[in-house]
Amino acid sequence: MSLHLILVEDDDDFAQGLAADLGGMGHRVERAGDGRQALAALDREQFDAVILDRMMPRLDGLSVVETLRARGITVPVIMLTALSMASDKVDGLEAGADDYVVKPVAAEELNARIHAVMRGRRWMVSETDTIRAGDIVVSPTSFRAWRGGQPITLANLELKLLAELARHAGEVLTRAMLIERVWGYDFEPETNIVDVYIRRLRLKLTEQGGADPIETVRGIGYSLKP
Template identity: 60%
Template structure:
Protein backbone atom coordinates (compact mmCIF):
# COMPACT_ATOMS: atom_id res chain seq x y z
CA UNK A 1 0.00 0.00 0.00
CA UNK A 2 1.50 3.31 -1.12
CA UNK A 3 1.15 6.14 1.39
CA UNK A 4 1.81 9.88 1.42
CA UNK A 5 3.86 10.34 4.58
CA UNK A 6 4.93 13.45 6.46
CA UNK A 7 8.31 12.76 8.08
CA UNK A 8 8.97 15.31 10.84
CA UNK A 9 12.59 15.02 11.96
CA UNK A 10 15.48 17.47 12.35
CA UNK A 11 18.31 14.91 12.10
CA UNK A 12 19.45 15.33 8.49
CA UNK A 13 21.21 11.96 8.30
CA UNK A 14 18.17 10.10 9.67
CA UNK A 15 15.84 12.00 7.32
CA UNK A 16 17.99 11.06 4.32
CA UNK A 17 18.17 7.37 5.29
CA UNK A 18 14.56 6.81 6.35
CA UNK A 19 13.16 9.01 3.60
CA UNK A 20 14.95 7.05 0.90
CA UNK A 21 14.09 3.64 2.39
CA UNK A 22 10.42 4.57 2.69
CA UNK A 23 10.41 5.86 -0.89
CA UNK A 24 12.00 2.58 -2.00
CA UNK A 25 8.95 0.87 -0.44
CA UNK A 26 6.74 2.91 -2.75
CA UNK A 27 5.71 5.71 -0.40
CA UNK A 28 5.69 9.42 -1.15
CA UNK A 29 7.60 11.24 1.61
CA UNK A 30 7.39 14.93 2.48
CA UNK A 31 9.89 16.21 5.06
CA UNK A 32 9.45 18.87 7.74
CA UNK A 33 12.45 19.68 9.96
CA UNK A 34 10.61 21.51 12.77
CA UNK A 35 7.22 21.47 14.44
CA UNK A 36 5.95 24.71 12.94
CA UNK A 37 6.74 23.48 9.41
CA UNK A 38 4.91 20.22 10.21
CA UNK A 39 1.75 22.06 11.25
CA UNK A 40 1.93 24.24 8.14
CA UNK A 41 2.36 21.16 5.94
CA UNK A 42 -0.74 19.50 7.42
CA UNK A 43 -2.78 22.58 6.55
CA UNK A 44 -1.38 22.79 2.99
CA UNK A 45 -1.41 19.15 1.98
CA UNK A 46 -3.16 15.84 2.63
CA UNK A 47 -1.22 12.98 4.21
CA UNK A 48 -2.02 9.39 5.07
CA UNK A 49 0.16 9.44 8.20
CA UNK A 50 2.79 11.42 10.08
CA UNK A 51 6.09 10.12 11.49
CA UNK A 52 6.93 12.55 14.29
CA UNK A 53 10.03 13.18 16.38
CA UNK A 54 9.47 14.67 19.85
CA UNK A 55 12.58 16.84 20.25
CA UNK A 56 12.07 19.40 17.48
CA UNK A 57 13.01 23.08 17.05
CA UNK A 58 10.34 25.82 16.87
CA UNK A 59 7.47 23.66 18.17
CA UNK A 60 8.17 20.34 19.94
CA UNK A 61 6.51 17.10 18.90
CA UNK A 62 4.16 16.87 21.87
CA UNK A 63 2.85 20.35 21.11
CA UNK A 64 2.35 19.37 17.47
CA UNK A 65 0.32 16.36 18.58
CA UNK A 66 -1.77 18.39 21.01
CA UNK A 67 -2.47 21.05 18.37
CA UNK A 68 -3.61 18.45 15.85
CA UNK A 69 -5.97 16.78 18.29
CA UNK A 70 -7.31 20.08 19.65
CA UNK A 71 -8.16 21.03 16.06
CA UNK A 72 -9.88 17.65 15.58
CA UNK A 73 -7.32 16.58 12.96
CA UNK A 74 -7.35 12.80 13.03
CA UNK A 75 -4.17 12.29 10.99
CA UNK A 76 -2.54 9.01 12.13
CA UNK A 77 0.69 9.79 13.99
CA UNK A 78 3.58 7.43 14.72
CA UNK A 79 6.01 8.98 17.20
CA UNK A 80 9.66 8.16 16.50
CA UNK A 81 11.75 9.34 19.44
CA UNK A 82 15.00 8.85 21.34
CA UNK A 83 12.96 9.31 24.54
CA UNK A 84 12.15 5.78 25.63
CA UNK A 85 11.19 5.80 29.31
CA UNK A 86 7.67 4.47 30.07
CA UNK A 87 6.56 7.88 31.35
CA UNK A 88 7.68 9.50 28.07
CA UNK A 89 5.84 6.91 26.02
CA UNK A 90 2.69 7.39 28.05
CA UNK A 91 2.97 11.16 27.64
CA UNK A 92 3.20 10.77 23.86
CA UNK A 93 0.27 8.37 23.66
CA UNK A 94 -1.83 10.56 25.96
CA UNK A 95 -1.09 13.55 23.72
CA UNK A 96 -2.73 11.71 20.82
CA UNK A 97 -0.12 9.47 19.16
CA UNK A 98 -1.42 6.29 17.57
CA UNK A 99 1.84 4.49 18.30
CA UNK A 100 5.26 5.25 19.81
CA UNK A 101 8.55 3.66 18.81
CA UNK A 102 12.02 4.34 20.20
CA UNK A 103 15.06 5.00 18.00
CA UNK A 104 16.93 3.32 16.46
CA UNK A 105 14.31 1.64 14.29
CA UNK A 106 14.27 0.28 10.76
CA UNK A 107 12.12 1.58 7.93
CA UNK A 108 10.61 -1.91 7.71
CA UNK A 109 9.30 -1.68 11.29
CA UNK A 110 7.99 1.85 10.69
CA UNK A 111 6.17 0.58 7.61
CA UNK A 112 4.67 -2.35 9.55
CA UNK A 113 3.51 -0.12 12.39
CA UNK A 114 1.93 2.38 9.99
CA UNK A 115 0.10 -0.42 8.22
CA UNK A 116 -1.17 -1.72 11.58
CA UNK A 117 -2.42 1.75 12.56
CA UNK A 118 -4.22 2.26 9.27
CA UNK A 119 -5.63 -1.28 9.23
CA UNK A 120 -7.03 -0.79 12.71
CA UNK A 121 -8.62 2.50 11.70
CA UNK A 122 -10.22 0.98 8.60
CA UNK A 123 -11.65 -1.94 10.53
CA UNK A 124 -13.13 0.20 13.27
CA UNK A 125 -16.37 2.03 12.66
CA UNK A 126 -16.17 5.51 14.12
CA UNK A 127 -19.33 7.25 15.27
CA UNK A 128 -18.58 10.78 16.45
CA UNK A 129 -16.04 10.31 19.22
CA UNK A 130 -16.99 6.62 19.56
CA UNK A 131 -15.34 3.44 18.30
CA UNK A 132 -17.31 0.28 17.52
CA UNK A 133 -16.50 -3.41 17.15
CA UNK A 134 -19.53 -5.66 16.79
CA UNK A 135 -22.01 -4.77 19.54
CA UNK A 136 -19.31 -3.08 21.65
CA UNK A 137 -18.93 0.71 21.61
CA UNK A 138 -16.35 2.77 23.49
CA UNK A 139 -16.14 6.55 23.80
CA UNK A 140 -12.56 7.54 24.74
CA UNK A 141 -13.54 11.19 25.17
CA UNK A 142 -16.31 10.35 27.63
CA UNK A 143 -14.58 7.33 29.18
CA UNK A 144 -17.69 5.18 28.66
CA UNK A 145 -18.36 1.76 27.17
CA UNK A 146 -21.47 -0.12 26.11
CA UNK A 147 -22.34 -3.61 24.95
CA UNK A 148 -25.58 -4.14 23.04
CA UNK A 149 -26.64 -0.67 24.16
CA UNK A 150 -26.06 -1.35 27.89
CA UNK A 151 -23.40 0.56 29.82
CA UNK A 152 -20.38 -1.43 30.99
CA UNK A 153 -18.60 -0.07 34.08
CA UNK A 154 -14.84 -0.42 33.73
CA UNK A 155 -11.78 0.71 35.65
CA UNK A 156 -9.27 2.98 33.90
CA UNK A 157 -6.99 0.06 32.99
CA UNK A 158 -9.88 -2.14 31.86
CA UNK A 159 -11.22 0.68 29.70
CA UNK A 160 -7.78 1.23 28.14
CA UNK A 161 -7.51 -2.49 27.34
CA UNK A 162 -10.95 -2.65 25.77
CA UNK A 163 -10.30 0.50 23.75
CA UNK A 164 -7.12 -1.00 22.26
CA UNK A 165 -9.01 -4.15 21.29
CA UNK A 166 -11.85 -2.15 19.72
CA UNK A 167 -9.45 0.23 17.96
CA UNK A 168 -7.71 -2.76 16.37
CA UNK A 169 -10.86 -4.79 15.71
CA UNK A 170 -10.26 -7.98 13.69
CA UNK A 171 -6.49 -7.63 14.18
CA UNK A 172 -4.44 -9.55 16.71
CA UNK A 173 -3.30 -7.36 19.60
CA UNK A 174 -0.28 -9.00 21.22
CA UNK A 175 0.45 -9.11 24.92
CA UNK A 176 3.55 -6.98 24.29
CA UNK A 177 1.46 -4.36 22.48
CA UNK A 178 -0.99 -4.15 25.38
CA UNK A 179 1.82 -3.87 27.92
CA UNK A 180 3.33 -1.02 25.88
CA UNK A 181 0.09 0.83 25.11
CA UNK A 182 -1.70 0.46 28.45
CA UNK A 183 1.13 0.24 30.99
CA UNK A 184 4.00 1.87 29.07
CA UNK A 185 6.35 -1.13 29.28
CA UNK A 186 8.86 -1.62 26.47
CA UNK A 187 9.68 -5.12 27.78
CA UNK A 188 7.61 -8.07 28.93
CA UNK A 189 7.75 -8.30 32.74
CA UNK A 190 7.28 -11.63 34.47
CA UNK A 191 3.71 -10.83 35.41
CA UNK A 192 0.19 -11.86 34.46
CA UNK A 193 -1.08 -8.27 34.45
CA UNK A 194 -2.60 -8.58 31.00
CA UNK A 195 -4.30 -11.91 31.64
CA UNK A 196 -5.82 -10.75 34.92
CA UNK A 197 -7.27 -7.56 33.45
CA UNK A 198 -8.48 -9.25 30.25
CA UNK A 199 -10.32 -11.75 32.46
CA UNK A 200 -12.01 -8.87 34.30
CA UNK A 201 -12.99 -7.16 31.06
CA UNK A 202 -14.43 -10.42 29.75
CA UNK A 203 -16.45 -10.90 32.92
CA UNK A 204 -17.97 -7.42 32.71
CA UNK A 205 -18.77 -7.75 29.00
CA UNK A 206 -20.55 -11.06 29.69
CA UNK A 207 -22.39 -9.84 32.82
CA UNK A 208 -25.78 -9.88 31.07
CA UNK A 209 -25.33 -13.34 29.64
CA UNK A 210 -23.71 -12.47 26.32
CA UNK A 211 -21.07 -14.64 24.67
CA UNK A 212 -17.38 -14.00 25.27
CA UNK A 213 -16.44 -11.49 22.52
CA UNK A 214 -12.66 -11.65 23.06
CA UNK A 215 -10.83 -14.34 21.10
CA UNK A 216 -7.61 -15.62 22.67
CA UNK A 217 -4.85 -16.44 20.19
CA UNK A 218 -2.85 -18.82 22.35
CA UNK A 219 0.75 -17.73 22.82
CA UNK A 220 0.20 -14.56 20.78
CA UNK A 221 -2.52 -12.25 22.10
CA UNK A 222 -6.18 -11.34 21.63
CA UNK A 223 -8.61 -10.39 18.89
CA UNK A 224 -11.98 -8.67 19.03
CA UNK A 225 -14.14 -9.35 15.94
CA UNK A 226 -15.33 -6.24 14.09
Protein backbone atom coordinates (compact mmCIF):
# COMPACT_ATOMS: atom_id res chain seq x y z
CA MET A 1 0.00 0.00 0.00
CA SER A 2 1.46 3.34 -1.09
CA LEU A 3 1.14 6.07 1.54
CA HIS A 4 1.63 9.82 1.77
CA LEU A 5 4.02 10.32 4.68
CA ILE A 6 5.65 13.28 6.38
CA LEU A 7 9.07 12.71 7.94
CA VAL A 8 9.88 15.26 10.64
CA GLU A 9 13.61 15.08 11.37
CA ASP A 10 16.31 17.72 11.90
CA ASP A 11 19.24 15.41 10.98
CA ASP A 12 19.37 16.09 7.24
CA ASP A 13 21.61 13.14 6.28
CA PHE A 14 19.51 10.65 8.25
CA ALA A 15 16.24 12.10 6.91
CA GLN A 16 17.47 12.03 3.33
CA GLY A 17 18.46 8.36 3.55
CA LEU A 18 15.27 7.26 5.29
CA ALA A 19 13.06 9.23 2.89
CA ALA A 20 14.85 7.61 -0.06
CA ASP A 21 14.38 4.11 1.41
CA LEU A 22 10.68 4.67 2.10
CA GLY A 23 10.26 6.22 -1.32
CA GLY A 24 11.79 3.09 -2.80
CA MET A 25 8.97 1.13 -1.15
CA GLY A 26 6.41 3.14 -3.10
CA HIS A 27 5.59 5.82 -0.52
CA ARG A 28 5.42 9.54 -1.20
CA VAL A 29 7.55 11.17 1.51
CA GLU A 30 7.65 14.86 2.37
CA ARG A 31 10.13 16.25 4.86
CA ALA A 32 10.02 18.87 7.61
CA GLY A 33 13.11 20.00 9.51
CA ASP A 34 11.42 20.93 12.80
CA GLY A 35 8.14 20.82 14.66
CA ARG A 36 6.83 24.16 13.48
CA GLN A 37 7.38 23.26 9.84
CA ALA A 38 5.59 19.97 10.50
CA LEU A 39 2.50 21.63 12.02
CA ALA A 40 2.33 24.07 9.11
CA ALA A 41 2.53 21.20 6.61
CA LEU A 42 -0.13 19.21 8.46
CA ASP A 43 -2.46 22.20 8.34
CA ARG A 44 -1.97 22.48 4.58
CA GLU A 45 -2.07 18.85 3.50
CA GLN A 46 -3.49 15.46 4.35
CA PHE A 47 -1.00 12.73 5.27
CA ASP A 48 -1.54 9.04 5.96
CA ALA A 49 1.02 9.00 8.78
CA VAL A 50 3.65 11.13 10.53
CA ILE A 51 7.17 9.89 11.32
CA LEU A 52 8.26 12.24 14.07
CA ASP A 53 11.66 12.77 15.67
CA ARG A 54 11.42 13.52 19.37
CA MET A 55 14.46 15.77 19.92
CA MET A 56 14.26 18.81 17.62
CA PRO A 57 14.98 22.54 17.83
CA ARG A 58 12.20 25.14 18.09
CA LEU A 59 9.44 22.61 18.88
CA ASP A 60 10.11 19.05 20.01
CA GLY A 61 8.22 15.92 18.98
CA LEU A 62 6.21 15.60 22.19
CA SER A 63 4.91 19.15 21.75
CA VAL A 64 4.03 18.44 18.13
CA VAL A 65 1.98 15.33 18.88
CA GLU A 66 0.28 17.01 21.86
CA THR A 67 -0.67 19.95 19.62
CA LEU A 68 -2.06 17.63 16.93
CA ARG A 69 -4.22 15.73 19.41
CA ALA A 70 -5.41 18.95 21.07
CA ARG A 71 -6.57 20.13 17.63
CA GLY A 72 -8.47 16.89 17.10
CA ILE A 73 -6.08 15.69 14.38
CA THR A 74 -6.04 11.89 14.56
CA VAL A 75 -3.40 11.14 11.90
CA PRO A 76 -1.22 8.16 12.99
CA VAL A 77 2.09 9.26 14.54
CA ILE A 78 5.18 7.04 14.83
CA MET A 79 7.72 8.70 17.08
CA LEU A 80 11.32 8.07 16.04
CA THR A 81 14.04 8.84 18.57
CA ALA A 82 17.41 7.96 20.06
CA LEU A 83 15.92 7.98 23.58
CA SER A 84 15.40 4.36 24.56
CA MET A 85 14.42 4.34 28.25
CA ALA A 86 10.99 2.94 29.11
CA SER A 87 9.96 6.27 30.65
CA ASP A 88 10.73 8.03 27.35
CA LYS A 89 8.51 5.59 25.47
CA VAL A 90 5.72 6.06 27.99
CA ASP A 91 5.96 9.85 27.61
CA GLY A 92 5.66 9.56 23.83
CA LEU A 93 2.70 7.20 23.92
CA GLU A 94 0.89 9.19 26.59
CA ALA A 95 1.36 12.37 24.54
CA GLY A 96 -0.65 10.69 21.77
CA ALA A 97 1.86 8.83 19.58
CA ASP A 98 0.67 5.50 18.16
CA ASP A 99 4.09 3.84 18.22
CA TYR A 100 7.59 4.62 19.46
CA VAL A 101 10.62 3.41 17.50
CA VAL A 102 14.22 3.72 18.72
CA LYS A 103 16.96 4.77 16.28
CA PRO A 104 18.64 3.32 14.38
CA VAL A 105 15.82 1.45 12.67
CA ALA A 106 15.72 -0.29 9.30
CA ALA A 107 13.28 1.23 6.81
CA GLU A 108 11.68 -2.21 6.42
CA GLU A 109 10.83 -2.37 10.13
CA LEU A 110 9.53 1.20 10.13
CA ASN A 111 7.38 0.42 7.08
CA ALA A 112 5.93 -2.63 8.86
CA ARG A 113 5.16 -0.59 11.97
CA ILE A 114 3.40 2.11 9.93
CA HIS A 115 1.19 -0.48 8.27
CA ALA A 116 0.49 -2.17 11.62
CA VAL A 117 -0.65 1.13 13.13
CA MET A 118 -2.88 1.84 10.15
CA ARG A 119 -4.44 -1.63 10.28
CA GLY A 120 -5.23 -1.02 13.94
CA ARG A 121 -6.78 2.35 13.13
CA ARG A 122 -9.05 0.84 10.45
CA TRP A 123 -10.16 -1.81 12.93
CA MET A 124 -11.28 0.92 15.37
CA VAL A 125 -13.31 2.92 12.84
CA SER A 126 -17.05 2.28 13.14
CA GLU A 127 -20.23 3.61 11.58
CA THR A 128 -20.54 6.11 14.42
CA ASP A 129 -17.40 7.81 13.12
CA THR A 130 -19.00 8.44 9.71
CA ILE A 131 -20.93 11.60 8.90
CA ARG A 132 -23.15 11.58 5.79
CA ALA A 133 -24.81 14.51 4.05
CA GLY A 134 -26.26 13.76 0.61
CA ASP A 135 -23.48 12.25 -1.49
CA ILE A 136 -20.78 13.53 0.91
CA VAL A 137 -19.24 11.19 3.49
CA VAL A 138 -16.74 12.30 6.13
CA SER A 139 -14.86 10.03 8.53
CA PRO A 140 -13.02 12.24 11.06
CA THR A 141 -11.42 9.25 12.80
CA SER A 142 -9.75 7.90 9.67
CA PHE A 143 -9.30 11.46 8.34
CA ARG A 144 -11.00 10.73 5.01
CA ALA A 145 -13.76 12.28 2.92
CA TRP A 146 -15.62 11.18 -0.20
CA ARG A 147 -18.15 12.66 -2.59
CA GLY A 148 -20.18 10.37 -4.82
CA GLY A 149 -17.89 7.53 -3.72
CA GLN A 150 -14.76 9.37 -4.93
CA PRO A 151 -12.09 10.31 -2.35
CA ILE A 152 -11.44 14.00 -1.75
CA THR A 153 -7.98 15.11 -0.66
CA LEU A 154 -8.39 17.70 2.10
CA ALA A 155 -6.02 19.47 4.46
CA ASN A 156 -6.73 19.10 8.18
CA LEU A 157 -8.69 22.31 8.65
CA GLU A 158 -10.61 21.74 5.42
CA LEU A 159 -11.69 18.31 6.65
CA LYS A 160 -12.69 19.68 10.07
CA LEU A 161 -14.71 22.40 8.36
CA LEU A 162 -16.47 19.90 6.08
CA ALA A 163 -17.19 17.60 9.03
CA GLU A 164 -18.78 20.45 10.98
CA LEU A 165 -20.92 21.49 8.01
CA ALA A 166 -21.95 17.87 7.35
CA ARG A 167 -22.78 17.29 11.01
CA HIS A 168 -25.26 20.17 10.78
CA ALA A 169 -26.37 19.74 7.16
CA GLY A 170 -29.39 21.88 6.39
CA GLU A 171 -28.62 24.25 9.27
CA VAL A 172 -26.99 27.66 8.93
CA LEU A 173 -23.67 27.96 10.76
CA THR A 174 -22.44 31.48 11.40
CA ARG A 175 -18.82 32.46 10.84
CA ALA A 176 -18.41 32.87 14.61
CA MET A 177 -19.70 29.32 15.20
CA LEU A 178 -17.30 27.90 12.63
CA ILE A 179 -14.36 29.88 14.04
CA GLU A 180 -15.05 28.47 17.51
CA ARG A 181 -15.71 24.85 16.45
CA VAL A 182 -13.06 24.45 13.72
CA TRP A 183 -10.29 26.84 14.72
CA GLY A 184 -10.94 26.83 18.47
CA TYR A 185 -11.00 30.62 18.85
CA ASP A 186 -13.51 32.23 21.21
CA PHE A 187 -13.35 35.45 19.18
CA GLU A 188 -13.75 36.32 15.51
CA PRO A 189 -10.37 37.27 14.01
CA GLU A 190 -9.92 40.32 11.80
CA THR A 191 -9.24 38.12 8.75
CA ASN A 192 -11.77 36.43 6.43
CA ILE A 193 -10.31 33.01 7.25
CA VAL A 194 -13.68 31.20 7.13
CA ASP A 195 -14.48 32.56 3.66
CA VAL A 196 -11.01 31.57 2.40
CA TYR A 197 -11.42 27.98 3.61
CA ILE A 198 -14.99 27.74 2.31
CA ARG A 199 -13.68 28.80 -1.11
CA ARG A 200 -10.98 26.09 -1.01
CA LEU A 201 -13.52 23.51 0.12
CA ARG A 202 -15.92 24.41 -2.70
CA LEU A 203 -13.16 23.96 -5.29
CA LYS A 204 -12.30 20.50 -4.00
CA LEU A 205 -15.92 19.38 -3.65
CA THR A 206 -16.73 20.40 -7.23
CA GLU A 207 -13.49 19.42 -9.00
CA GLN A 208 -15.12 16.17 -10.25
CA GLY A 209 -17.98 18.14 -11.81
CA GLY A 210 -20.64 18.02 -9.08
CA ALA A 211 -22.81 20.99 -8.12
CA ASP A 212 -21.66 23.25 -5.29
CA PRO A 213 -23.20 21.76 -2.11
CA ILE A 214 -22.39 24.77 0.12
CA GLU A 215 -24.95 27.54 0.33
CA THR A 216 -23.93 31.08 1.35
CA VAL A 217 -26.45 32.77 3.61
CA ARG A 218 -25.60 36.41 3.03
CA GLY A 219 -24.53 38.30 6.14
CA ILE A 220 -24.86 35.19 8.34
CA GLY A 221 -22.76 32.20 7.34
CA TYR A 222 -22.89 28.92 5.45
CA SER A 223 -24.98 25.79 5.14
CA LEU A 224 -24.29 22.39 3.58
CA LYS A 225 -27.24 21.17 1.54
CA PRO A 226 -28.63 17.96 3.11
